[in-house]
Amino acid sequence: MNFEEKLSNVELKIKDPSLKPDYYIFDYDPKYELKIRNEVKYLKDKINNSHIGIKIIEFDLYEIILDILKSKGYLEKTFEFEKKKGRNLAKKAVTKMLKLSMDSNLIVQYIKERYSPDSIIFITGVGKAYPLLRSHNVLNNLSQQIDDVPVIMFFPGKYSGLDLLLFNTIKDSNFYKAEPLIK
Template sequence: MSEIHERLDMIELKIKDPAFRENRGLGNEVGYYIFDYDPRYELEVRSYISYLRKKINENPNHPFKIAEFDLYEIIISILKEKGYLSKTFEFEEKKGSEYAKKAVNKLLKLGTASNLIVSHIKENTEENSVVFLTGVGKAYPILRSHNVLNNLYEVMDNVPVILFFPGRYSGSELILFGTIHDNNYYRAFPLVE
């Protein structure tokens, strides 16, 4: 069995532990974790998350549910809802990718306390959930992980949050795809070693 499958199998054991869901242990009072992985295993990770979410959520005997939020899908949903998706394509075509990215960031209020992605996650997370944040690679370069984690950390501390990250987590810095340094400090712990 490969290393990625061994690490993925450890997720279920970890999240079923009541101490994990009660945010105890590891000195991590708010329950923020990162599951980093080699980006070449993206499809295996997606498949495992789908399998585990179905297994947990369809069993009425589980004391918690998995709330998965694909960051890319949230961005697309908000752009559609605001009638901004086609405008984004027009901006990119006429003014370039950087201009379109800045316009989307402004619409999503990414640098503010009223961040629309964070609001969506908070409003759609029930008690007794474990939050899975996915779609990090798909959302790049529009969204950087720190825009979600740091703002979410400020408003949601009642459930554990796991960021599935295609890259490396050094324990303090996220390196997307193993090459793009984030240069932000995170108050999160590795989910599994």
Template sequence: MNIEERLDEIEKIIREPSFLKNWGLGNEVGYFIFDYDPKYEIQVRNKVKYLKNKINESSKYDFKILEFDLYDIIIDILNQKGYLNKTFEFEEKKGRDFAKKAVTKMLKLSSNSNLIVNYIKNRIEPNSVVFITGVGKAYPIVRSHNVLNNLHQQIDSIPVIMFFPGNYSGNDLVLFNTIKDGNYYRAFPLVD
């Protein structure tokens, strides 16, 4: 299938009763990855926006789409904590690596109180499908394995789809088709 055909499959899949009951293969929690060649980023963003508008503005659907853009979440948290301007200062004075480490530490990405996971968890609504976007924009501060593994421990009542600019083999993720993650995921490919 080409990218347009794959994108068209998303609506069909998320409208299925078994998907909305949050069952993956073998009755496991429904975590899914829609992987795509990064050159199709704009088409994917447009389709996500289209689906959100179509489903959320219609009364014929009994679920909503909640989109969480990882990059936007980072910016929102940094703003809330009064840390955004400090991050710019860190980068200017001490370099990008120092700023990245400082932001990663502030977001508590390696702890149980991961601020990004808590941000998403605290905004979940019943009868929803979660779309996680902005994976490429949030790199290298946030790695998809960190989000998926921590979300999986926190959210098990609604289906979650991560839109991933790269390749998902069913075992590991390769961001931008070049950066291999080396971690195993309990997620299913949404569309082959």
């Protein structure tokens, strides 16, 4: 199935009443990132303005990181820290502040506090959030917190059903409970 065919099936899949609360991945060639962003916006507008009884809530991982840093007063400090100490130390500091390796992961808490039981969660911004955030971290931690709605991650790379390959080159962890959204 080519990209256009795969993309055209997303709307049908999310409107399908048999779509169960589970974790799904829509993988795509990173060269289609802008098309994916447009399609996500289109789907949100169309579904959220219809009367079919579901709501799409998009969580852009990069925007969440920025929002958390701003709300804690760390955004400008992070830029200054990176200038003084370098990118690697700034990444470590942000990762620690976001508690990404803990049960109290701030990204997961952010999503958990803002979704509703009648929704479908779209997770976007995976590529933009790299290298600060790895998608397997979000999926593994989120799956322990939210299990009552469908969660769809739009992933710029390849998903084999087990392995994620970000940008078709960077291997991520290989433990996933997600299934491909479109097979």
